[in-house]
Amino acid sequence: MPLRLSETQYTVVRAALDRTVPGDDLTPGAGVAGGADYVDGLLAAFNFDPPRVWAGGPTSGRHGAAATFDQWLELGPWEERAWRARIEEWWIIYETGLATLGEDFLELSEAEQSARLSTTSKEFRELLFTHACESLYGDPVYGGNRDGQAWQAIDFRGDVQPRGYTDEEVRAP
């Protein structure tokens, strides 16, 4: 159940993300990998307290800090104002863009979906592309890159705390 998008909007976002940053046989598309959860989670960030804008600290709990990566950080009052305004701007861009894509978007072929996407605003396509990249190659805690699948495809380890890499792994990988 999406948090802010309607069920229909959610499935259209997922398909549009897959057209924008598509997968292949080795890497999932941005939508398949959970990108719609990333977008929906961002648009609904203020459904939660603290808002789901900044994930917490390292998983390690090393050097005195608690292991709090899945806890979210508080925003200051002005940061909250800025993020609420930014998210509402994005919400309008998504609503408008998704309306242009239409509820029949899922019934189109991939080529037709790409053609339909090209009729949306540049603003919408740029936002969708940015969120596709962030969701697919960012940390899974934000909702995309499910189970780190995209990181596995590019051999990226993400948060490697507390182990990191040995000096030898840096000098001669």
Add this chain to the structure above:
Amino acid sequence: MSTPVNGTDCDAVIIGSGPGGSTAAHVLTAAGWNVIVLEKGRNHLLQLTAPFAPMGHFSNDEIKFSQRHFLGPDPALEPRTFRRDEADGDRFLTGHVNSLPSTVGGGGVHADGKLPRFREVDFALRSELGGVDDADVVDWPISYADLEPYYAEAEQLVGVSGEETNPFAAWRSGPYPMPPGADMFGALLSSAAAERRGLHPYRAPTGVNSVPYDNRPACNNCGFCAFYGCPIEAKGDPVALLRRALNTGRAQIISEAYASEITTDARGTRATGVRYLDLSAPITDSGAPPVHEIRAHHVVLAGGAFETPRLLLINELGNSSGLVGQNLMFHFQTLAVGGFPERLWGASRGRSVTHLHDDHIVGDDAQTAAARAADLPWLRGGIVEHGGAAGPILEALSYGVNPHHAASMRSSALRERLWVFTM
């Protein structure tokens, strides 16, 4: 030595908690002064009650740091503007322009801590190399010899790892406090190539622990160095100095405190304190943050190369020379990038940059000829960094919408197969 007297809140109020402000806070509190440090950004660095432990907010998270303005400045809150000249009107561009972190610790938090010293000649450019028409070339009022003991002390306090193999470096009164950290694979390739061309690469002096130091652990080479806060405090600058100041019990850090006005005596010749906007207060209907005032015997401006001149200019203070805010060069960087057939792992292992070379500062016959061709009396280059690329989100954004995006990411021409020389 002085103590706060009636009518003042502290001996010194320090505007800015970055490398400059934290150093001032350490030195002044060590001398027995009481200081208040104002920082316009949030505090994600260290707790403000003993034992001043890490906040635990830093993580290996590209979304938070590179996409969501975690360290500030948020361009919606502190929009920076740029114009090339007056023909551009008020602004040519608004957004991220020369942004430095707006956070407790300032620019030290996201820097990868390359800390080379200036050389003797850098303090005497005019007398050594001569003036340049239409440029202000001046000697410093102090020499390298005057500053050397302070370099040595700062390197001990921050914790700098390095070695004395750079033939162009200034003399040192003692060794680096720590040996260099692990060489990055790409830097070993580029250093060997540079040596074949007769250049003199060396391991970069870096304010990152290579061994446990000052009760902070050695760097574990996590790869999230430049542009990230260090989750394990292997970076010493400026947390080491702020914690020292706090440990004296004579320092107070106030974050979300945006200095807006420097108060003066009636004659306007002596600073008496600072007024600041309290950005931690709930936002009222008027939208105007509460204004607080701190009165102090001394005001230390440590806001960095942009904010300090800006405060002076908007307060019409300290500019009898007319030079405040002029001749500013900020992180001007020229890049040369190379693609490699193999993965270098430069974007995901190690401390972003591990080797430098200084040959282009000294110059050669080609540089002299280039200066002559440009009708300049001399040309000097800068330090060249041998370093890796950025994270996978930035790489993904750079490929744009294309049907082969996934394959491009896997082959990683612009990340793991990229190596960068930055001057």
